[in-house]
Amino acid sequence: MRHRLKDVAERAGVSVKTVSNVVNGYAHVRPDTRARVEEAIAALNYRPNLSARNLRKGRTGIIALAVPELDIPYFAELARHVVSAAAELGWTVLIDQTGGGREQERVVASGITDHLIDGLIFSPLALTADDLVNLDGTPMVLLGERVDRGPADHVVIDNVAAAREITNHLVGLGRRRIAAIGSQRTPEGASARLRLDGYRSALAEAGLGYDEALVAPAPVWHRADGAAAMRHLLSSGVRPDAVFCFNDTLALGALRALHETGLRVPEDVAVAGFDGIEDGRFSVPTLTTIAPDKERIARLAVELLANRIEGDRSAPPRELAAPYRLEPRESTQGRHP
């Protein structure tokens, strides 16, 4: 049923190694021999056994991408780009869903490295630098978080600056009671904390006070949590005239809650998100957001990983920044800006 080098070799009348050489494009093979081997390969529909090749070479050609949840659009879009970028280098991507819990993430960070993958691109939610120390030296690239003095390469965007910029955008529209949705009691360095920092710093620059009552936590960043947080803000009587949601799904939930309350967006409350997901281009109203360059993030991550795998594993960790863009849309600027 399934053929091996040996079968091809017998059919072509050469040694196994010669077939292997043909398969791997080794230069010194006579044209007629090569042709005979290729004919045999085609006739038997030979394809190499990757397990055996991996065992021999110590490489698998597979990298893993670990994200919290696949059906959060941001991660789905990111995954798409990572798969594409990896394919260009001839790699296959194994996608892992951590669920975002600390224990599960720890398992992925240490256990996934069971020799089956050459490297890991990891987008952690709960882990901190301390959790990432003991890694058997499997190359790893971290995404999205600034894990200070982390033990691995990482690709970041400047969350603080981006959050400041989008908050400034709201300030620039004349909004004065700007709420935030999505704060979390997470360790220093996580996205929630950084985006909160940017928000606070923009408020301070604008001479607006920081009001704890305007900051709504969200344990996870799903649409339902955004809607719940928005309802909570509205019912608590603080009456914001703008909301900065720490990601787009929260913002879509907030839009929905505002719609149900009968408030107009942006006239009564302006809404801004973060992530630049596709949904935001088609929501009613369309969503103002910070759009990180996901393609760039994916490509940088794959390249960093490639360098690690093929190059010096003991080189000091590198940190690369990916660009982002503020994309003003209807949810802050109205229909005809």
Added chain:
Amino acid sequence: MRHRLKDVAERAGVSVKTVSNVVNGYAHVRPDTRARVEEAIAALNYRPNLSARNLRKGRTGIIALAVPELDIPYFAELARHVVSAAAELGWTVLIDQTGGGREQERVVASGITDHLIDGLIFSPLALTADDLVNLDGTPMVLLGERVDRGPADHVVIDNVAAAREITNHLVGLGRRRIAAIGSQRTPEGASARLRLDGYRSALAEAGLGYDEALVAPAPVWHRADGAAAMRHLLSSGVRPDAVFCFNDTLALGALRALHETGLRVPEDVAVAGFDGIEDGRFSVPTLTTIAPDKERIARLAVELLANRIEGDRSAPPRELAAPYRLEPRESTQGRHP
């Protein structure tokens, strides 16, 4: 750095095979020997080399899931469930993105089977039964399409009945000029065709004529295509009072286009989708849809694949149906039904 059975064996003072036996839970090992081996395993942080194990056993513990695009919410949600269901059986899922093109899908269907995976769950867009004949016997489960007399197991939902049901829902609301968005010139059997069939059959039952002008094609089923198709329908002067979109992303695009035109949903035009994606619960207005039981689909697919891998590979292909539910929401029923 990385330890092998041999290292553990030396440390515990036993043979490699005994360590292997401990690792694999073989029964006849003396308790004290087992303890010594386990101590050594822990001390060296030993983890088996899967490539070697795979080579020896002919199994990898990895199954592949091939979907057209990861950032189409339906597939992202499906992927999530497949990963979860597979994890319960101790399997890892390798996710592949085909792009939906026929050639790429053919490559996946034949090429992914490079000995690295034990089986494949495949959600094809363009392939037909004919493309799936020559598969080297790698177990495969097809999703979503009714590939008639196909060579593999598949999990389907009754697209025709579901489409008829949601069209009936629109008819029941008193709509008479019901448009459809998403038709494709695809081979017999693909989703687009089946959903169109259901739509036509419901119209016929209701005594409403079939009007070609009310059916808008969409080459792919993204939001932008739904918006474009809706605009096209509106500008062509046919004035529908309802639209059945062949999936939810098309419907979200259509909602957006209607909003831009100033038409009210559902008062002027009722909108229905298909897929039951999470977005539809939070859109403005919320989206009436056919929601297939994705968790069930995923579990059935994984179980079928498990049977195929562990059981009789030459058994005749099986077809299992997963249930779906009509979920009426604001886009057809209005705010307070």
Added chain:
DNA sequence: AACGTTGACTACAACGTTGTAGAAACCAGG
């Protein structure tokens, strides 16, 4: 004609694991 160099190919071992066969130690029943 003898020499080294290159090209074309092959035999063999090794990657880390597990199945098979079997040896050694132990046990129970006569």
Added chain:
DNA sequence: CCTGGTTTCTACAACGTTGTAGTCAACGTT
């Protein structure tokens, strides 16, 4: 004390591939 069966463990080969070392012929140079 022997017999037959079980338990506990081990040596060896094999899975399919590729790196290393090497053979042999053809070639160009002295």
